[in-house]
Amino acid sequence: MECAPMNQSATGRKRGKNDLLGWAVLGSGRAGTIRARDIQASPEHRLVSHVGGRQGEGALQRAVRDPDVDAVAVCLANAEHAKWSRFAVEAGKDVLVEFPLCASERQARELFSLASARGRLEHDEIIGLLTASHSVRQAQMASGQASRIEVSFQGGLYRWVAQEAMEGRVGQLAMGRLQALDQLCGRLRVEQVSCRSEQGGYVLTASLQSADGVSIELKESRWPGLKRASQWRIVDDRGEELGSAPTTVAAGGLFERDLQVFRRRRDGDHAAAYVSTLDVISVQRIADIISAQAHWRPQVSAVS
The missing domain is CATH 3.40.50.720 (NAD(P)-binding Rossmann-like Domain)
Structure with a gap:
């Protein structure tokens, strides 16, 4: 269900690739x-x-x-x-x-x-997929030796984040990590979800499995004032962290590179997409499942 762009202005004039x-x-x-x-x-x-x-x-x-x-x-x-x-x-x-x-x-x-x-x-x-750190993780996964991935994320509970939490969408708040995991491992399956209240926020733990047998443990902690940080570990079946070869990341800022991808896709280069329509839909489904199984709602004081 890839979208087919139409290189035509709102006035009906066909646009060339060199037009602004x-x-x-x-x-x-x-x-x-x-x-x-x-x-x-x-x-x-x-x-x-x-x-x-x-x-x-x-x-x-x-x-x-x-x-x-x-x-x-x-x-x-x-x-x-x-x-x-x-x-x-x-x-x-x-x-x-x-x-x-x-x-x-x-x-x-x-x-x-x-x-x-x-x-x-x-x-x-999804500019997180364009970062140098994601390229390193892709190189680690390319060895084919990954057995387990552990992801730990923490961040604050404020404004739009608090609003998402109030609606019970804790899975959606984890979508940045879920989208990266989907790209690294392929389609994901939710095994178990738990979510507990802590410090006026929550701690979410989700166990997932990839189609090729990689087990994934995702932990997300969010409460007011908590400093943003994340840690990834990709290990083999002996529990040893995988190394990676040096990677090359394209020049330019992340938003600038995403803008370049947009232009190439609009001009008909479908291969330029770094995430597909089906990838986005699949991760949305996983986020929905996690939110439904978490059964978490904040106390009023947590988001006031």
Whole structure:
């Protein structure tokens, strides 16, 4: 169910590969600000508008519908991603959505199906898969000797993170790690999930299995004020951590490289995608299962 982009402007004019791509960036937070900066700095792109969520729905709608806009970068609060992605596709625009795309497998299928039916590109940005550390883990897995992966993540419980937690979407909050695991190991299966309250937040533990027998232990700790950190261990059947050969990572910032991928995909280079539609849908399904089995809801004081 890959989306088939249509290289045509909103005015109906066919665009060549050397034409500037007109952008509307929705969202004035860190991601939106970086996106707008990288678009302005690129010789292949043109920033038509940069609109913050606080400017209201009317301003956002006008930015998307602008006939000079070919593509929309959705960098709003997580809960708004699906809504504005759908709005942009229905307005005839290609879409780049900051991770995560949406809140459930069902929504992901609907969004990708809509984009495909309208001949539009729905690009889910997951820049964690472009990092040097992920390249190292890919090199470790390439040895074929991995028996177990242990992932420990910790972070705060604030603003949009707290909102996701309030809705019980602890699995969705782990999707960055889940997407990386899916790319490293292939399709995942949930074996066991537990989630307990701690320090006004939670500790989530999920045991997973890959199709080729790699066991995975994912631990996520989140509470107010907790400093963000993560640790990965990839070990063989003797419990020894695997080494890796030196890896080469492409030059440029992560958002800039993702923008380059978007342009190549829009120009018809489907092989440029670093994560597929089916990958995103599969991980959304795993996140849904983890959230359902965690049965966790915060106390009011945890997110006040």
